[in-house]
Amino acid sequence: xxEPSPGLVSAAIQxxxxxxxxxxxxxxxxxxSEAAMxxxxxxxxxxxxxxxxxxSAMRLIDMSAGRRATxxxxxxxxxxxxxxxxxTTQQISVQQVYDVRRTIEMRxxxxxxxxxxxxxxxxxxxxxxxxRENFRNPEAVMExxxxxHEAIAAASHNPVFSLIVTAFSGVTRRTWVIGWRTRSSDxxxxxxxxxxxxxxxxxxxxxxxLAAEHMAEHFDKSVKALIDAGIx
Amino acid sequence: xxEPSPGLVSAAIQxxxxxxxxxxxxxxxxxxSEAAMxxxxxxxxxxxxxxxxxxSAMRLIDMSAGRRATxxxxxxxxxxxxxxxxxTTQQISVQQVYDVRRTIEMRxxxxxxxxxxxxxxxxxxxxxxxxRENFRNPEAVMExxxxxHEAIAAASHNPVFSLIVTAFSGVTRRTWVIGWRTRSSDxxxxxxxxxxxxxxxxxxxxxxxLAAEHMAEHFDKSVKALIDAGIx
DNA sequence: GGTAGCAACCTGTCATACAGGCTTTAGGGA
DNA sequence: TCCCTAAAGCCTGTATGACAGGTTGCTACC
Numbered sequence: 001x002x003e004p005s006p007g008l009v010s011a012a013i014q015x016x017x018x019x020x021x022x023x024x025x026x027x028x029x030x031x032x033s034e035a036a037m038x039x040x041x042x043x044x045x046x047x048x049x050x051x052x053x054x055x056s057a058m059r060l061i062d063m064s065a066g067r068r069a070t071x072x073x074x075x076x077x078x079x080x081x082x083x084x085x086x087x088t089t090q091q092i093s094v095q096q097v098y099d100v101r102r103t104i105e106m107r108x109x110x111x112x113x114x115x116x117x118x119x120x121x122x123x124x125x126x127x128x129x130x131x132r133e134n135f136r137n138p139e140a141v142m143e144x145x146x147x148x149h150e151a152i153a154a155a156s157h158n159p160v161f162s163l164i165v166t167a168f169s170g171v172t173r174r175t176w177v178i179g180w181r182t183r184s185s186d187x188x189x190x191x192x193x194x195x196x197x198x199x200x201x202x203x204x205x206x207x208x209x210l211a212a213e214h215m216a217e218h219f220d221k222s223v224k225a226l227i228d229a230g231i232x
Numbered sequence: 233x234x235e236p237s238p239g240l241v242s243a244a245i246q247x248x249x250x251x252x253x254x255x256x257x258x259x260x261x262x263x264x265s266e267a268a269m270x271x272x273x274x275x276x277x278x279x280x281x282x283x284x285x286x287x288s289a290m291r292l293i294d295m296s297a298g299r300r301a302t303x304x305x306x307x308x309x310x311x312x313x314x315x316x317x318x319x320t321t322q323q324i325s326v327q328q329v330y331d332v333r334r335t336i337e338m339r340x341x342x343x344x345x346x347x348x349x350x351x352x353x354x355x356x357x358x359x360x361x362x363x364r365e366n367f368r369n370p371e372a373v374m375e376x377x378x379x380x381h382e383a384i385a386a387a388s389h390n391p392v393f394s395l396i397v398t399a400f401s402g403v404t405r406r407t408w409v410i411g412w413r414t415r416s417s418d419x420x421x422x423x424x425x426x427x428x429x430x431x432x433x434x435x436x437x438x439x440x441x442l443a444a445e446h447m448a449e450h451f452d453k454s455v456k457a458l459i460d461a462g463i464x
Numbered sequence: 465g466g467t468a469g470c471a472a473c474c475t476g477t478c479a480t481a482c483a484g485g486c487t488t489t490a491g492g493g494a
Numbered sequence: 495t496c497c498c499t500a501a502a503g504c505c506t507g508t509a510t511g512a513c514a515g516g517t518t519g520c521t522a523c524c
Contacts (some may be wrong), residue, residue, distance in 0.1 A: 066485030
């Protein structure tokens with residue numbers, strides 16, 4: 001991927017990912033030690049370390065002192081960093097993120113309705129219930145809200161959806177409270193929570209169309225709330 | 233984002249991203265030098281360098297010899313690495329990627345039909361035309377195919393969509409030829425190219441519904457081709 | 465006033481050193 | 495013989511110093 005940007009570190013990164021590929025390594029499998037890689041590539045340990053560290057920052061590998069680096073399980077680390085970077089440098093707007101979320105979650109919710117296990121349906125319902133039970137504590141409501149959406153993505157049984165949805169959670173944490181505040185009355189806030197319960201019920205019933213409808217409504221109201229609050 | 237994984241490097245990464253945020257830096261703006269960061273954080277240059285290098289690997293910053301690091305424009309580098317990692321370690325399947333692509337591109341194509349400039353519409357049509365003109369050269373067809381989808385994402389005027397679509401391009405490059413081969417006859421191959429032209433025309437006409445329909449058809453046939461080829 | 469060249473700064477890479485975590489193994493005790 | 499302990503040997507985390515080569519800005523000369 002991308003040109004061999006002139007640099008030993010980039011080459012080392014390629015070599016490591018190439019090693020994972022050619023050896024067919026799975027998550028948890030150990031990688032060569034830094035010393036071994038140093039000899040193999042004939043570069044200094046500095047270069048090899050920077051390569052390992054870069055992959056670790058992207059969460060493609062796990063590093064810890066004393067142990068060799070291992071292949072990592074799929075993790076949203078890098079993706080959320082990219083999204084957050086885009087937001088903080090104003091290259092993407094919160095509204096644009098919500099449009100993407102809406103697009104994706106209209107699908108995850110439908111898939112969840114079709115594929116969810118009973119356990120997954122229960123987890124989704126539980127998050128919705130916890131939103132209501134904690135509704136005097138915005139922080140808690142937010143966390144259950146986020147968990148709700150991630151649980152739906154997980155129930156879609158497509159880890160790529162989970163990856164993307166989870167990557168957006170960081171942005172959500174920074175803007176959620178704004179939307180909450182625009183729902184100034186208890187009534188408005190409870191209505192928003194009701195929306196989540198409706199989604200959970202539709203998933204429980206296994207009705208993808210209904211679930212998608214409720215999800216669409218939820219997003220439309222959320223975006224409206226953000227716009228009312230002046231988020232460009 | 234994520235726990236302060238015990239480590240000076242992680243702390244340094246946080247400090248740098250925090251600096252970008254608090255100073256409100258925009259793409260192209262320079263970051264502190266390694267030496268400055270070394271003093272500020274009171275750690276060795278080794279640590280600071282690994283932090284910078286990690287951010288550079290994620291394409292959040294640009295580094296080059298002699299110059300200070302600068303804030304980077306939005307780039308798909310990290311995301312495509314994550315996706316490729318998921319594929320090569322068999323944590324996600326090609327079919328799952330296609331499902332996500334279908335979901336997203338059904339939206340980008342509709343947005344493109346509504347928002348595209350004349351220039352963007354022309355670029356999309358051109359890619360489709362180049363597919364036909366080069367159709368004896370699979371490699372070229374593939375590249376124009378990829379460019380076609382990226383152009384549509386760009387015309388959606390939502391960089392997050394572009395980011396995601398482009399992140400998938402690497403996977404496409406590895407599997408595209410498989411789908412092409414299952415279309416064994418010239419007729420079948422030209423039919424697939426016709427599908428792209430239909431999409432381009434719908435975008436040109438500004439008909440989002442028609443564009444989405446053609447896109448759906450395109451993906452359904454592509455997925456079918458992959459399944460026929462035995463891609464799990 | 466303009467320009468060439470030098471000085472200062474910056475990143476890229478290397479070598480070395482040492483602290484501290486982990487694993488394995490050898491040895492001793494039961 | 496078996497188990498348990500402790501030391502040895504790898505391994506990563508961090509620090510320091512050095513030098514090459516690129517970049518930039520300033521200075522002094524023309």
